[in-house]
Amino acid sequence: MENPVTYIEVAVPLPVFNTYTYAVPESMRALIAPGLQVLVPFGRRKLIGYILGPGSADGIPKIREIIDVLDESAVFPAAMLPFFQWMAAYYLHPIGEVICEALPGGISKKKKAVTGPKTERYAAPIPDAVVAAPLTEARQAVMDALTSGGGMAVRELAKIVPSAHRQVQALADKGLVVVSDRPVYRDPFGDPVPPDVPHKLNPEQYRAVSTVVGAMGAGFAVFLLAGVTGSGKTEVYMQAAAEAVRRDTAVLVLVPEIALVSETERRFRARFGDDVAVLHSGLSAGERYDQWVRIRCGQSRVVIGARSAIFAPLTDIGLIIVDEEHDTSYKQESRFRYNARDMAVVRARQAGAVVLLGSATPSVQSVYNVLSGKFCELNLKRRIHRQAMPEIHIEDLRKQKESRGIWRFITPALHLAMKETLERGEQVLLFLNRRGYATWPVCAGCGQAVKCRHCDVTLILHQGAGVYKCHQCGYAIKSNVACATCGSNAIKRLGMGTEKIEHAVKALFPEARVARMDRDTVARKGALLEILKGLRHREIDVLIGTQMVAKGHDFPGITLVGIICADLSLSFPDFRAGELTFQVLAQVAGRAGRGDRPGRVVLQTYNPEHFTIAAARDQDFMTFYRQEIGFRQTFQYPPFARMIQLKISGRDPEKTREFAENVGALCRKLQGRATGPHGTGPLGNKTALAGSDLSEQVEILGPIEAPLSRIAGQYRWQILLKSTRSDQLHRLARQLIFDNGAAISSRHVSLAVDVDPFFMM
């Protein structure tokens, strides 16, 4: 190495936006490379940092030496550094924390315990060793087992000979076996999967696969595969992936949540065998580590995972597949707020790879990108088994106003349809996007709702558990308490949740076998699989579920879907409310009739004329899109504008409000400075400047109290920055964060920056 690097630039996993220059002692110079972890002194602490590249000593008065180099090979490919840097810049997040988020827990975060490769005691026979004296029965059994297998884990031996540990030691002393520690590979997969061969494609699928394959090797491209439910998207994914693998490139498959990883994984494993690795937060730290290492060293070239798998340490990515690309689970809503769907596109662009975004109900954003020429559209309009799409009947819930109790929510039409379906021995799915029994418990004495102590929400009655529960913070009180305001014991159980529907269905159809699928019933490990199995084996006649039932699971025996109330998400104070509603309705409706019998859907709503409901009835995405995109344009919402939301929270209501107002004032000051000598508008107004192009300004909305003004004891405020110009928006946010450290940090109040926010409540 001519010109050895003496200084390196290091990122540390702390909320600091600087990187730091360290000197490398002579003895370690040959060991360092970008992407390696190093132990560095930091103040009076020691930290694990990440080498970003060569560093510069210019203008730095004090440079300290690194203490140690922690890996002989980088934990992630150096080629991923530009990806991390891009994310750090875009999401305004410290690069060290970005990298820390990317690495699997346990690889050696901070200075916590290090989960290295797991090892086990392993015994192997020494060939041709001379047996001096006859062995005891147990020792002979151990020797027999070892010679027949050529070596075994001592743990396995102990299953044959209970005293194996002792015997192996004795045999080692006699020079007959050699004992060593071996790394073990922890297999996260369940049962072996029988191999499977590529299916014959229908013409639509064939066209999709050949278009994607045709783009491979020719640089970055994004395809949006819009395929109705049951149209065979997964087969398209697999055949495209097979071609990518054949070209010796890696494939990354993202699915929205862990429950769907296993289904996708089974299908991919059947096709790609040991090439498949999985990455998601459901794996134990050890399993994750092993999967990571397999991917890192190129043993697994097809990676399937949830959101965080976007960080898989693959080299030479040829294809990134994002299944159910509209799903909001791709957005991380804690510490580091990123969107894995968007980052799939960024990572592919950097790698010159092809992206395949798939969905039955594509996001407005992605369809806009198709229409503006950034993405290329592929369509699967036909279901593979040629079933017709289900017929959707709308029932107006306003007509039920005079009905009592459950009859307000089970219309005669739905009741009749359920009766007919059950009489035919077919299965029913009822969807209601709200769990619990009564979602609005109200005191009959004083009219007060039962409220959470820590949050600005009503508690939900969970009758089975006998508690009122807060869905925000988990706070719960016994359901037999009296009203906190007036002491009355008469608390009305208003509001409908899945648990109440379950009770009602059991009463209406006493002979039907009823099951419920929501976060409460699948909390127990294995419960979800039991429900799915129960459905397949026809041990369940009626399934009642939340959102969860809309997500990708295949329910072949269901011929009737009842949507109890389609409007719940329609009134959310969120510009995406219509989009979310359309998606969930279309997805739930798509659960009907995936087997060989036609399906039908009864959709109950208070807003039958609403364009979202009408479009969902006709399963006509483009009609929905055309109306929705007009609304987005009128109010300058994404995709026409970009947004950054500042989320401010603190325990003290006054301090939080004051802080939010200070940050708001600072934003306006910065904006005024950036856009020249004109003053800003009156406080609280949209600040726009005379004489310049209004559409290119950054709008500052707020601060306002969040719709959920308190969660888990934290008072919440928000400021929304909005602009048609991404660069302007980012410039303002960067100035705010980087140049005003003191003004935006406080002991009592925290500020989170959410770039491209999803949940605005």
Add this chain to the structure above:
DNA sequence: AGCACGCCGACT
């Protein structure tokens, strides 16, 4: 994030 420095109230 930590950890030091520095500046004000209430205790031996």
Add this chain to the structure above:
DNA sequence: GTCGGCGTGCTC
């Protein structure tokens, strides 16, 4: 007079 509260600023 010192102990300790917390606001401010820095860590190569």
